[in-house]
Amino acid sequence: MATAVGYRMFALGVCGILLVGLFVLAGAGYPTPPSPGPDLADPDVDPSDLAGDQVETGGIVIETDPVIIEIDGDTATQTLPIENAPDVDVGQEVIVDGTITADGTLRVNRDRAVVREPWEATYMYAISVLGALFVALRIADGWQFDLKTISFSPRDVPLHHSLSEDETDG
Structure with missing residues (x-):
C-alpha cells in the first residue's frame, strides 16, 4: 500500500515537471519581436x-x-x-x-x-470567475480527496444530497 502512494507521488511530481516544462517550451517558442516599436505614450516620442x-x-x-x-x-x-x-x-x-x-x-x-x-474586459473576467466557481462547486459536490491514497474518488452520496437530508431530519 505504501508503494502505491509512493508511485502516485512520483507520477504527480513527473506531471508537475512536465507541465512546467511545457510552459517554458511555449514561452521559448514565441520570442518577442526584435523591435517592439516605439512607445507612443512616451512624451519624448513625437x-x-x-x-x-x-x-x-x-x-x-x-x-x-x-x-x-x-x-x-x-x-x-x-x-x-x-x-x-x-x-x-x-x-x-x-x-x-x-x-x-x-x-x-x-x-x-x-x-x-x-x-x-469598456465593459467587455470586466464581463470576460466576471464570467470566467463564475465558471471557475461553478466547476469548483461541482467537483466538491461529487468528489472527495483521500489523503491516504492521494487520489480523488466519487462520493457515495453527493454533498448537496447529504446536506438536504440533514435539513429535513431536524
Missing part, C-alpha cells in the same frame, strides 16, 4: 518623427471627428490622431496598426482594427 514607420498601438477614443485616441503608458499619456479609423464612439478602446504620416497621424488598416466596449 509621432511626426516616425513618419513612414509601421506601428501598432491602442488606446481609448476621446474624440470621433477626427478620431483621436489617448494612449496610456507606464509614465505618461499622449494623444494620437487616427486616419481611416473604424466606426467608434467616445470611450471605446481601439487597437490599431498602420503607418505614421508626416504630420504625426496614424493611417490605419481599418480591417485589422479591434474595437472593444
Whole structure:
C-alpha cells in the first residue's frame, strides 16, 4: 500500500515537471519581436518623427471627428490622431496598426482594427470567475480527496444530497 502512494507521488511530481516544462517550451517558442516599436505614450516620442514607420498601438477614443485616441503608458499619456479609423464612439478602446504620416497621424488598416466596449474586459473576467466557481462547486459536490491514497474518488452520496437530508431530519 505504501508503494502505491509512493508511485502516485512520483507520477504527480513527473506531471508537475512536465507541465512546467511545457510552459517554458511555449514561452521559448514565441520570442518577442526584435523591435517592439516605439512607445507612443512616451512624451519624448513625437509621432511626426516616425513618419513612414509601421506601428501598432491602442488606446481609448476621446474624440470621433477626427478620431483621436489617448494612449496610456507606464509614465505618461499622449494623444494620437487616427486616419481611416473604424466606426467608434467616445470611450471605446481601439487597437490599431498602420503607418505614421508626416504630420504625426496614424493611417490605419481599418480591417485589422479591434474595437472593444469598456465593459467587455470586466464581463470576460466576471464570467470566467463564475465558471471557475461553478466547476469548483461541482467537483466538491461529487468528489472527495483521500489523503491516504492521494487520489480523488466519487462520493457515495453527493454533498448537496447529504446536506438536504440533514435539513429535513431536524
